[in-house]
Amino acid sequence: MKITRRAYAREMPLLTAKAAKVQLAPEGYPATPVWSYDGTIPGPVIRAVQGSRLERRLTNMLEVPTSIHWHGIRIENAMDGVAGLTQAAVPSGESFDYAFDLPDAGTYWYHAHKNSMEQVARGLSGALIIEEPTPPDVDRDEVLMIDDWLLDPETGLFVDDFAAPMTRSHGGQIGNLVGVNGRYDYRLPARQNERLRLRLINAANARIFGLKLEGMTGWTVALDGMPLGAPEPVTDTLVLAPAQRIDLIVDVTAEEGETAGVLFAAADESWRLLAEVPVTGRAGSTLRGAPEPLPRNPRMEIAGIEVAPVLDMPLQGGAMRGLDGARFNGQQLDWQELVQQGQFWALAGQVGLGDTPFATLSRGETLRIRMKNETIFPHAMHLHGMHFRVRKEDGTLGPLRDTVLVMPNEVTEIAFLADNPGKWLLHCHMLGHAASGMTNWIEVS
Numbered sequence: 001m002k003i004t005r006r007a008y009a010r011e012m013p014l015l016t017a018k019a020a021k022v023q024l025a026p027e028g029y030p031a032t033p034v035w036s037y038d039g040t041i042p043g044p045v046i047r048a049v050q051g052s053r054l055e056r057r058l059t060n061m062l063e064v065p066t067s068i069h070w071h072g073i074r075i076e077n078a079m080d081g082v083a084g085l086t087q088a089a090v091p092s093g094e095s096f097d098y099a100f101d102l103p104d105a106g107t108y109w110y111h112a113h114k115n116s117m118e119q120v121a122r123g124l125s126g127a128l129i130i131e132e133p134t135p136p137d138v139d140r141d142e143v144l145m146i147d148d149w150l151l152d153p154e155t156g157l158f159v160d161d162f163a164a165p166m167t168r169s170h171g172g173q174i175g176n177l178v179g180v181n182g183r184y185d186y187r188l189p190a191r192q193n194e195r196l197r198l199r200l201i202n203a204a205n206a207r208i209f210g211l212k213l214e215g216m217t218g219w220t221v222a223l224d225g226m227p228l229g230a231p232e233p234v235t236d237t238l239v240l241a242p243a244q245r246i247d248l249i250v251d252v253t254a255e256e257g258e259t260a261g262v263l264f265a266a267a268d269e270s271w272r273l274l275a276e277v278p279v280t281g282r283a284g285s286t287l288r289g290a291p292e293p294l295p296r297n298p299r300m301e302i303a304g305i306e307v308a309p310v311l312d313m314p315l316q317g318g319a320m321r322g323l324d325g326a327r328f329n330g331q332q333l334d335w336q337e338l339v340q341q342g343q344f345w346a347l348a349g350q351v352g353l354g355d356t357p358f359a360t361l362s363r364g365e366t367l368r369i370r371m372k373n374e375t376i377f378p379h380a381m382h383l384h385g386m387h388f389r390v391r392k393e394d395g396t397l398g399p400l401r402d403t404v405l406v407m408p409n410e411v412t413e414i415a416f417l418a419d420n421p422g423k424w425l426l427h428c429h430m431l432g433h434a435a436s437g438m439t440n441w442i443e444v445s
């Protein structure tokens with residue numbers, strides 16, 4: 001008998017980037033050609049248990065190079081998926097094996113990180129759920145991957161203006177169709193008094209979602225994967241910027257036959273249905289009261305914030321403000337020259353990745369970065385590889401996050417412990433902004 005090596009090799013689960021056709025628009029409109037993981041929009045929900053190892057072989061069946069970033073995972077640098085920084089992009093027809101440990105439980109996501117502006121807009125993203133070894137006491141655990149798509153209603157095609165200066169220099173690409181889990185009419189039937197864990201993920205290129213619950217009472221239990229010390233009752237509009245996640249535990253209070261749901265604020269400020277929750281049957285005779293906090297993740301403390309060095313990283317550029325000048329590809333350029341190169345934004349005077357990082361840190365150091373938004377647009381700033389806390393002026397600290405929304409004229413200071421060695425991006429998650437200047441990096445040695 002001949003034993004081949006293949007018989008010994010443990011098969012690595014596959015994740016295939018490929019073209020597909022999906023009905024995103026309502027019936028009667030044409031289907032949309034998309035770029036997908038495994039043929040669906042969004043890609044498959046990947047679930048794994050905290051403390052385990054995740055393995056996926058990305059096979060690239062697209063005609064363009066690609067890579068996968070595992071957003072929010074405190075991952076080893078070589079697996080971070082940033083084409084051009086932590087790996088070479090995977091050419092068409094080839095594959096790349098991702099394998100990494102999962103230190104934290106929580107709601108994360110994965111998406112393309114090569115020409116992300118276009119690749120994510122065309123569909124290359126999916127949810128990544130890391131389960132607590134002992135999950136909280138809920139009846140169901142549901143992922144709501146929220147997205148918007150800019151479609152030509154005649155053809156069903158994505159409007160191909162991914163590089164349009166108008167989009168990139170303003171607020172970014174906003175779709176004309178909003179949906180959840182690939183459906184504009186997403187429905188999540190539930191029972192009265194049922195307790196659900198809702199994992200909200202904003203996968204949109206640029207849209208900031210204002211969300212509220214109807215017929216449900218809820219608590220925020222985690223942000224960007226990381227559990228809150230105590231669940232916070234949802235009383236107000238929830239704001240979910242691009243790439244952010246909110247974990248809610250909700251109880252369905254609407255009666256049988258009624259409709260509950262998650263609503264979003266449309267551009268005209270009216271509230272529209274994002275996910276409809278028709279109520280049929282009852283899960284019990286009473287509601288359960290406030291939930292327990294989720295179990296903590298490891299390494300949630302950041303020591304020495306008050307004595308940490310502070311670096312300024314002003315957010316600069318964009319329509320209406322522009323830039324006096326900034327460095328791009330090793331040269332100092334004025335606004336006119338930058339615009340000619342399709343660049344509109346800068347972080348601390350640097351457009352895109354420079355040869356040297358914004359900051360070099362030794363492992364174990366704590367750093368504060370003060371981001372003053374000098375533009376007239378909001379920006380969702382994301383740090384790879386490590387979570388941070390927002391430090392208010394009076395020294396109080398916000399929850400651990402990996403993406404923070406910085407509004408115009410706002411000054412947001414983040415503090416993080418550089419405990420993960422490697423080269424890490426710090427960029428705006430409005431993907432058109434990231435593609436036209438708002439991307440920098442730090443190095444932890």
Ligand code: C2O
Nearest residue numbers: 069071243382425
């Ligand atoms: Cu979710 Cu660098 O990105």
Ligand code: CU
Nearest residue numbers: 379428430433
């Ligand atoms: Cu931005």
